Amino acid sequence: MKRVGEALRGRAVPEPTAPAAASVAECPICKGAGWIRADVPVGDPFFGRPIMCQCLMARLDQQRMDELQRMSALDPFRDKTFDNFDAKAPGTKDAYEAARHFAHDPTGWLVLRGGLGCGKTHLAAAITNEAVRSNALVLFEVVPDLLDHLRSTFAPSSPIQYDKLFEGVRSSNLLVLDDLGTESGTPWAQEKLYQIINYRYNYQFPTVITTNRRLEAIDERIQSRIGDQALCKVVEITANDYRALKTGQRRVGTPGRPFPQERRA
Numbered sequence: 001m002k003r004v005g006e007a008l009r010g011r012a013v014p015e016p017t018a019p020a021a022a023s024v025a026e027c028p029i030c031k032g033a034g035w036i037r038a039d040v041p042v043g044d045p046f047f048g049r050p051i052m053c054q055c056l057m058a059r060l061d062q063q064r065m066d067e068l069q070r071m072s073a074l075d076p077f078r079d080k081t082f083d084n085f086d087a088k089a090p091g092t093k094d095a096y097e098a099a100r101h102f103a104h105d106p107t108g109w110l111v112l113r114g115g116l117g118c119g120k121t122h123l124a125a126a127i128t129n130e131a132v133r134s135n136a137l138v139l140f141e142v143v144p145d146l147l148d149h150l151r152s153t154f155a156p157s158s159p160i161q162y163d164k165l166f167e168g169v170r171s172s173n174l175l176v177l178d179d180l181g182t183e184s185g186t187p188w189a190q191e192k193l194y195q196i197i198n199y200r201y202n203y204q205f206p207t208v209i210t211t212n213r214r215l216e217a218i219d220e221r222i223q224s225r226i227g228d229q230a231l232c233k234v235v236e237i238t239a240n241d242y243r244a245l246k247t248g249q250r251r252v253g254t255p256g257r258p259f260p261q262e263r264r265a
Contacts, residue, residue, distance in 0.1 A: 027055040073178075074132070074140040077125035085122050091238035092119055098235045099123040103130040106174055106206040111226055113211050114237030120210035121178050127208055128176050137173040143193065144183045150192055166192075170199045174206045180222075181213035194221050201225040 026032045030053035038046040082103070087096040095112055102110045103126070110127075112120040124140070131138040141149075146169065153162035169175065175196075183189050198221070200207050215223055215234070226232050 027053060029053055030055060072128075072138075072140050073142050073145055074125065074128055077121065077140070078129060080122045080125035081129060082123075082126045085119065085126060089119070089239050091240070095119065095123055095235045095237045098233060099127055102206075102208065102233075103127045106131070108204070109207045109209065109226070109232040111209045111211070111232060111234040112237060113213075113215065113234060114239065115241060116212055117241035118237040118239040120212070120237060124176050124178055124208050124210050128174075131174050138176070139169060139172040139174070140176040140178065141169065142178045143180050146177070147183050147189045147192060151188075166196075170196045171205070174208070175200060176208040178210050180209050180211040181218055190219055194219060197222050197225055201228070201231070204231060 027034075030036050034053055034056040035050040036053050038044070038049060038051050040046050082096070082100055085092075085096060087093060091114075095114070098110060099112070106127075112123055114120055128138055128140040150162065150165060150169075152158055153160055153165055177197075180193075183193060197207075199205075209226070211218070215226060218226070226234065
């Protein structure tokens with residue numbers, strides 16, 4: 001199966017504004033211009049039209065990746081992998097296998113639903129970390145924090161514009177939304193969240209969602225998207241709260257072996 005970065009690479013998403021040609025490193029193809037002329041005959045629709053050079057496309061991809069990394073809430077979960085997830089814990093097997101499959105073939109949506117501390121965030125972060133290692137354009141966000149970030153862009157001192165942040169979120173190659181349903185219930189928050197999810201639903205962009213809410217309790221517009229079985233796979237995690245266990249009861253594959261400093265949500 002394909003790695004997540006290979007599967008996501010090349011998906012059509014809106015391009016950022018190209019930097020000035022002078023900022024593009026010297027390239028043997030475009031000689032630093034960033035653009036080339038299409039080698040097509042007169043009469044071809046692309047005759048005489050500038051085409052972005054590979055060097056500039058690579059530079060823009062790196063800029064977008066850097067921007068997504070700055071926006072991402074992944075830092076506390078960079079140590080979360082499939083290898084250090086306790087896949088033998090009762091109630092986690094189906095979710096573990098579904099998450100691993102999605103990481104290698106990120107098609108459609110994956111929703112991980114379960115109680116507090118059952119491992120949802122660990123698996124979602126493991127998928128994200130796989131994508132980051134494969135140089136995919138991926139964004140991991142905790143839903144309430146994401147909405148707070150969007151609100152903060154309206155402040156005069158904000159270093160980033162609302163439109164730029166919103167576009168980066170909704171059009172990332174892979175978007176991971178953690179803790180859906182814990183956000184504020186204000187009309188503004190509900191509308192922004194719906195716009196993000198609906199956009200990704202319409203374009204069928206790969207998306208991972210975790211929630212501890214019953215699906216019937218989620219905004220019915222979002223619920224209808226998640227309920228589309230042709231696009232979305234919903235996996236229930238029936239494991240108990242992992243954080244309630246004492247250290248000696250936590251295990252990685254082998255019963256009784258401690259699982260040091262493990263946090264699962």
